[in-house]
Amino acid sequence: MELVPLAPKCGVEIKGVRLAQAEGETLDAIRSAIYTHGVALVRGQDDFTPDAHIAFAKRWGGIDINNYFPLTDEHPEIAVVRKKADQETNIGGAWHTDHSYDQVPAMGSILVARLLPPSGGDTMFAHMGEAYDALPQGLKDEIDGLQAFHTADHVYKEDGIYAQTDMAGDLRGQGLKTGAVHPVVIRHPVTGRKLLYVNSAFTIHFVGKTRAESLPLLHRLYDAATAADNTCRVAWEPGSVAIWDNRTTWHNALNDYQGYAREMHRITLSGEPLAA
Numbered sequence: 001m002e003l004v005p006l007a008p009k010c011g012v013e014i015k016g017v018r019l020a021q022a023e024g025e026t027l028d029a030i031r032s033a034i035y036t037h038g039v040a041l042v043r044g045q046d047d048f049t050p051d052a053h054i055a056f057a058k059r060w061g062g063i064d065i066n067n068y069f070p071l072t073d074e075h076p077e078i079a080v081v082r083k084k085a086d087q088e089t090n091i092g093g094a095w096h097t098d099h100s101y102d103q104v105p106a107m108g109s110i111l112v113a114r115l116l117p118p119s120g121g122d123t124m125f126a127h128m129g130e131a132y133d134a135l136p137q138g139l140k141d142e143i144d145g146l147q148a149f150h151t152a153d154h155v156y157k158e159d160g161i162y163a164q165t166d167m168a169g170d171l172r173g174q175g176l177k178t179g180a181v182h183p184v185v186i187r188h189p190v191t192g193r194k195l196l197y198v199n200s201a202f203t204i205h206f207v208g209k210t211r212a213e214s215l216p217l218l219h220r221l222y223d224a225a226t227a228a229d230n231t232c233r234v235a236w237e238p239g240s241v242a243i244w245d246n247r248t249t250w251h252n253a254l255n256d257y258q259g260y261a262r263e264m265h266r267i268t269l270s271g272e273p274l275a276a
């Protein structure tokens with residue numbers, strides 16, 4: 001197994017591994033690479049069938065079923081992240097981290113490329129450990145001890161963001177209510193590294209402040225989070241699989257392939273409670 005960084009501060013390509021067979025020490029090494037680099041790209045996994053995808057996720061740990069994306073009857077563990085050729089909106093097409101609106105947010109996801117456009121459709125990642133480390137000391141002091149409220153309701157509810165797009169008919173869960181409070185700076189549950197844990201999709205306000213009072217500081221943090229040197233790019237090929245850590249990274253699915261379909265299979269991995 002060989003690790004080749006995707007960018008100096010974010011992401012790694014893992015070579016010489018077959019995910020369909022990975023277990024034991026190999027699985028531990030994959031885990032550790034993802035916790036450190038935030039996201040791992042593994043190419044050429046042509047035998048990573050839906051059954052192999054599910055079996056690998058079960059060897060990793062628990063599976064969280066996503067409440068909003070379409071599921072298939074054959075494999076209810078797999079969420080389908082699909083954009084049809086005649087749709088303009090994609091799923092996840094703005095910087096975010098998944099499931100931060102849950103009390104115990106998902107650890108991460110295993111995303112498999114099933115149908116790709118002829119070009120475009122890459123996914124960007126940004127490393128929140130690097131983002132935190134690079135904050136000026138004054139800003140670190142300002143957010144020390146703060147907590148923030150997260151929800152997905154404005155995104156998925158009946159008159160929410162997706163409801164106003166051509167993705168409306170494809171999503172489920174419009175009636176759900178979500179909400180969770182997390183520290184603004186968390187420690188990675190395994191490595192202990194400090195990570196910036198607010199995101200522009202699901203963080204609404206700091207605890208004890210209104211949305212309007214929170215926005216200036218949130219925007220300073222978001223600008224710092226997506227600074228170019230914290231980011232890396234996953235360029236998909238048939239057989240590519242990416243596995244990411246939601247605590248360590250944000251991601252953004254680029255929507256630059258209008259007129260073509262793209263379909264990915266996602267299994268969401270369960271996480272653990274977050275603490276400062």
Ligand SMILES: O=C(O)CCC(=O)C(=O)O
Pocket residue numbers: 081091092093098109111122123251252253254264266
């Ligand atoms: O389609 C992608 O590349 C990622 C979409 C997304 O945000 C997700 O699956 O969580």
Ligand SMILES: [Fe+2]
Pocket residue numbers: 092096097098251
């Ligand atoms: Fe996402």
